[in-house]
Amino acid sequence: MIASALAAHACQGGQPIPRGIVIVRADGDVNTLITDLNKAFHAFKEEHTQQLADIKKGNADALQALKVDNINADIAQLQASVDAANERMVAAAMNGGANQLKDKEYTEAFSAHFKKGEVQASLNKGTASEGGYLAPVEWDRTITDRLLVVSPMRALCFIQDISTNGFSKLFNNRGTNSGWVGETASRPETNGPTLGSLAYNTGELYANPAATQQMLDDSAVNLEAWLASEVETEFSIQEGVAFLTGNGTNKPNGLLTYITGGANAAAHPWGDIKTVKSGAASTLTADGLIDLVYALPGEYTANARAAMNRNTQAAIRKLKDGQGNYLWQPSFEAGAPATVLGYGIAEMAGMPDVAANSKPIVFGDFKRGYMIVDRTGVRVLRDPFTNKPYVHFYTTKRVGGGLMNPDVLKALTVAA
Incomplete structure (x- = not known):
């Protein structure tokens, strides 16, 4: 071991x-x-x-x-x-246990179709008018469930399903006024709240894994597990990058673009994600991390996490507080993450490394801070014609994302 x-x-x-x-x-x-x-x-x-x-x-x-x-x-x-x-x-x-199928009859028939190219119309549980074969709902569920596990942002953030190309959310900018008056004094009109909005558009994410027809004919592999594994790996990598640094062109607007100085710093009606200095020009300090935690208002800390990459975690392990206690602590029980200053760590490979002026850590309540929008589900089309003798499984998903509340997140910038 x-x-x-x-x-x-x-x-x-x-x-x-x-x-x-x-x-x-x-x-x-x-x-x-x-x-x-x-x-x-x-x-x-x-x-x-x-x-x-x-x-x-x-x-x-x-x-x-x-x-x-x-x-x-x-x-x-x-x-x-x-x-x-x-x-x-x-x-x-x-998934209710390894390889457990929620829809066994339909899945087996669809597996037979993949191997032989046969379609039974009576097995369609939805509309097949999109020009291809409708993927079984089990595949959609499997890929979605796996994405929730392997994509840290999906596991942490709020997910909104939508039925159109985009999603617009209204924000209350407040602004309501009040005043003290005497018993008989006049009551002039006071200002009411104002509203702002932010649009969340979607881009299309695709994967196109392939297998030979003979492998599909002869192999006893679990087709559901094979396809789900191929797609969730590719989708999780692409989504993970886009949810952090996406520029909004055919992809989500990444979380890091909403930080002070970022491309979308002025996009949200409530402003940008504020930063806290690390306390040194090119490295992390214990005081800087403590300042980051306490910069977040107490009402937002109950579900707060610190997002960073593995290199940043390695640097934090060497830091101590004023009493000589290490700020980083390992997992102490199954299902629990490592912690920094008592708050869970979400490891995200796409986060920047520690360097001068970089922003290697975002801390806060991601469920209230960033929204992922999903348009319909995962779709799979079987294509045995384009690249013989390979059969391609063309898989698509439309997804977007953007900042929901800048007040519940803070970013650490490496600066003195």
């Missing part, structure tokens, strides 16, 4: 190079992984404390620093394994 490797050394230029504390495998149960993760973090704290003590004494040791970095990397792998195990648990709960 996970074996100690502290005594392992590799030689380079005659110098022993310390390795990490663990060898990580992702096939263990979540409780064992959590136990090993916490052991690794305990070792990290000891080695990092020794490193800091050496630096204070003027005896900075490159090998000690390398050991700390290696253990830090091992912790990242262990936490990723825990997160993956949690995702598998959620997926199993969503």
Whole structure:
């Protein structure tokens, strides 16, 4: 499973190079992984404390620093394994168990159609007038469920289903006035609230995986699982990027574009997402992270998360508060994320790295802060003609997104 490797050394230029504390495998149960993760973090704290003590004494040791970095990397792998195990648990709960089908009769008939090209009109449970075969509802559900698991933004944000190309939301800009009066004083008219609006348009996302006709004829593979796996992987990657940095052209407007200085900073009626400085020109500080958390009003912190990439997490693991406590803490139980200052961390690969003037962390209530709009569901068309002998499964989804409430989110900008 996970074996100690502290005594392992590799030689380079005659110098022993310390390795990490663990060898990580992702096939263990979540409780064992959590136990090993916490052991690794305990070792990290000891080695990092020794490193800091050496630096204070003027005896900075490159090998000690390398050991700390290696253990830090091992912790990242262990936490990723825990997160993956949690995702598998959620997926199993969503789908009611591995390979369980909600619509067995229709799914089996559609599978036969995929292999032989036969269609039974009586099995259509919707309108097939769009020029292709209507995909079984189970595939739609499977892909959507998986996207909720593998796409961090979908798991965190508010999702609105729409029946037209776009969606417009009204916002109350407030502005209502009142005043104190005497018993017989006149009551002049006061100002009422004003309204603003923001449009959320959709773009089309597609995938086009293929398989040979012979594979479909001869293989006993689970077609539903195969297609869902292909599509959810591609869709989750594309969506993850667009929900963060999309420019709104045939794709969503990304969350990061609404931060102060971003392309959509002036788009929302309530303004932009405000920033908090990290406290250093090119790195993170403990004080900066604390300022970020407390910049968010208390009424928005109940469901707050900190979104960042893995490199940023590695940097945060070395930070302590004024009492010497590490700001980052590992998962302590199944289903729970790692935390920073007591708030859950949502790992998003598309978030920027820590660098001067970058914005590597967004903190707040994403469910109230960002809206994803879905137009209909996932559609699959079988195409055996375009690229013989391959059969393509042309899969599309129309999706958009944009800022819903800038007040419930804050961004950390790396600046002094």
